Amino acid sequence: MDPVILFFLLGLAAGLLRSELRLPGAVYDLVSMLLLLAIGMKGGVELARQSLAELLPQTLAVMTMGLLLPAIAYPVLRYAGRFKRADAASIAAHYGSVSVATYAVAAAWFASRDIAFEAHMPLLLAVLEIPAILVGIVLARGLSRDIRLDAVVHEVFLGKGIVLLIGGLLIGWASGPEGIMPLAPLFFDLFKGILALFLLEMGLITAAHFGSLRRHGAFLVLFGVGMPLFASLVGTVFGVVLGFSVGGTAMLATLAASASYIAVPAAMRISVPEANPTLSLAAALGVTFPFNVLAGIPLYHALATKVHVFAGG
Structure with missing residues (x-):
């Protein structure tokens, strides 16, 4: 098992055992910023070698996937799970968006096994944050005048995560x-160490949401595993159709299977304040994130490999 995963398990165990272990808030913020900038800069360096015009069709196709996934998740949550409209829309938006931490773990997992994937994945990671938020708001509110578009646009496009990710992309591309x-020793050489500290805190946060899962029954557990598995199939199909490599297809499947816990909660808090954020975070952090980190990523790579062999045959 990759050592960074062991850091996540350490945090999870410490949280469940009610240890006093905590990462100071300032340290967690710094680690998060370094992680986002490193991902963006690495993608930007590779983007400097490519034509942006050639990436536009793939970017639009992936954004279409980001619109499709929450639209599929919503009726499942609304009618099978019997959630209120606002809660169903909020959870669906979380599962249509992406998790930067899951991407970082997948990138480290692929690198340790010399599995190459398309260099512009950080760009797709950034654009996938946006469509699901918009769909979630429309599902919860409808197309009404009550939507605070200025606040939503500010949160979506100027939230800390998007600014750092896009900023890193532009810095890497321009440099x-x-x-x-000169920046490689901090942002690239220490990437796995930064990721390990981040996952330690994520383990502690995950443990804190286990109580919500006990209160809200088995449905969120089933959805938290079933939706990523379904979404990974969608991501795999999109990857093959778009002509991605096996690694790129597996990474797109991983992005599709992940669930946001940073950008979407902030946007939903502004636009759909009546939605219960505990439900979304309990599923995304209590179930989906550990499932993807511990089992999902190798599963999605195996799926991508099988599909590419089938498609090639």
Whole structure:
């Protein structure tokens, strides 16, 4: 097992055992910022070698996937799970968006096994945050004048996560491979160490949401595993159709299978304040994140490999 996963398990065990272990808030913020910037800069360096015009069709296709997934999740939550409209829409938005932490773990897992994937994945990671938020708001509110578009647009496009990710992309793209080298020791060489500290705190946060899962029954557990498995199939199909490599297809499947717990909760808090955030975070952090980290990522890679062999045959 990858050592960074063991850090997550350490945090999870410490949280469940009610240990006093905590990562100071300032340290957690710094680690999160370094992680987002490192992902963005690495993608930006690779983007400098490519034509942005060639990436536009793939970007639009992936955004379409981001619109599709919450639209599928919503009726399942609304009618099978019998959630209120606002709660169903909020949970669906979380599962149509993406988890930067899951991407970071997948990138580390792929790198340790020399599995290459498309360099512009950080760009797709960034754009996938947006469509699900918009769909979630429309599902909860309808197309009404009550929607605070200015606040939503500010939260979606100027939230800390998006600014750091896009900012890192632009810095890496503008600097190029040679220009970024002086920063490599901090952002690239120490990436797995930064990720390990981040996952330690994520384990503690995950443990804190287990109580919500006990209170809200088995449905969120089933949905928290079933939706990622279904979404990974959708992501795999999109990856194959778009001509991605096996690694790229597996990474897109991983992005589709992940669930947001940063950008979407902030946007839902502004636009759908009546939705219960505990439900969304309990499913996303209590079930889906640990499932993806412990079992999902290798499963999605195996799926992508099988589908590519089938498609090639």
